[in-house]
Amino acid sequence: MQLLEAIDVHADGLKRAACAAGPAAPVPNCPKWTVDELVTHVAFVHCFVVGLAVNRPAKPAPPPGWDDVLGWWDGQRLALREALSRDPEALAFSPYPGFASTVGDWTRRMAHETAIHRLDAESALEDGPKTRFSPEFANDGIDEFLTYLTPRLGNRADVRVTTPERTWTLGEPAAEVDGAADDVYRALWGRPHRASVTGDLAPLAAP
Numbered sequence: 001m002q003l004l005e006a007i008d009v010h011a012d013g014l015k016r017a018a019c020a021a022g023p024a025a026p027v028p029n030c031p032k033w034t035v036d037e038l039v040t041h042v043a044f045v046h047c048f049v050v051g052l053a054v055n056r057p058a059k060p061a062p063p064p065g066w067d068d069v070l071g072w073w074d075g076q077r078l079a080l081r082e083a084l085s086r087d088p089e090a091l092a093f094s095p096y097p098g099f100a101s102t103v104g105d106w107t108r109r110m111a112h113e114t115a116i117h118r119l120d121a122e123s124a125l126e127d128g129p130k131t132r133f134s135p136e137f138a139n140d141g142i143d144e145f146l147t148y149l150t151p152r153l154g155n156r157a158d159v160r161v162t163t164p165e166r167t168w169t170l171g172e173p174a175a176e177v178d179g180a181a182d183d184v185y186r187a188l189w190g191r192p193h194r195a196s197v198t199g200d201l202a203p204l205a206a207p
Helices: 003-021 035-053 066-084 103-123 135-153 181-188
Strands: 159-162 167-170 175-178 196-198
Touching (some): 003 035, 003 066, 035 103, 103 135, 135 159, 135 167, 175 181
Parallel strands (some): 159 175
Antiparallel strands (some): 159 167
16 A cells, blocks of 8 residues: 555544544543544644645644534645645655655655554444554554654654564664564554563653
8 A cells, every 4th residue: 555545545444433433432542532632633733744745834723613623624634635746755844853854754654643543543433443554554654653753753762673574673772562563563652552562662652
């Protein structure tokens, strides 16, 4: 699956789960959020990245009300696809001091941001779909988390991460994560998983 297509696929899955659960449903993967707050966050991020991708950063203002947020998000998804359909090597605005970003970087970031939050929306369902990510997509997500996102957030990465397909060793490993790529991907993002974890992953925590 191409990353631009992945944004659409996972956003569709997220929206299906969110609408089935309803706006007031709690999100077990993110205990501080309701489904409404989750969807508003995702819509905000998609809108924010539209501005970054076209070098016109702005602070989005999601509308109040569930139906209005869903409609606004639909519009932002169309705008996001158009903004990310540009040359992937084109420079884009970076909110991370000292780090450059390209359109391709934001495409990758949004593919994985949306995929992880799809899992969150599905966790709000009592009998939700058992989404699993392909090794190709999950390994790319692990690499994006460790080599792109972590340093830009200023987090310390002293970890060894192993899947059947790849190994990453960063710093002087104080923690190790081992398992199927899908489970390791979830573990790094602090979602339920079946990976083996030794040591503390807290220094890697993403917001």
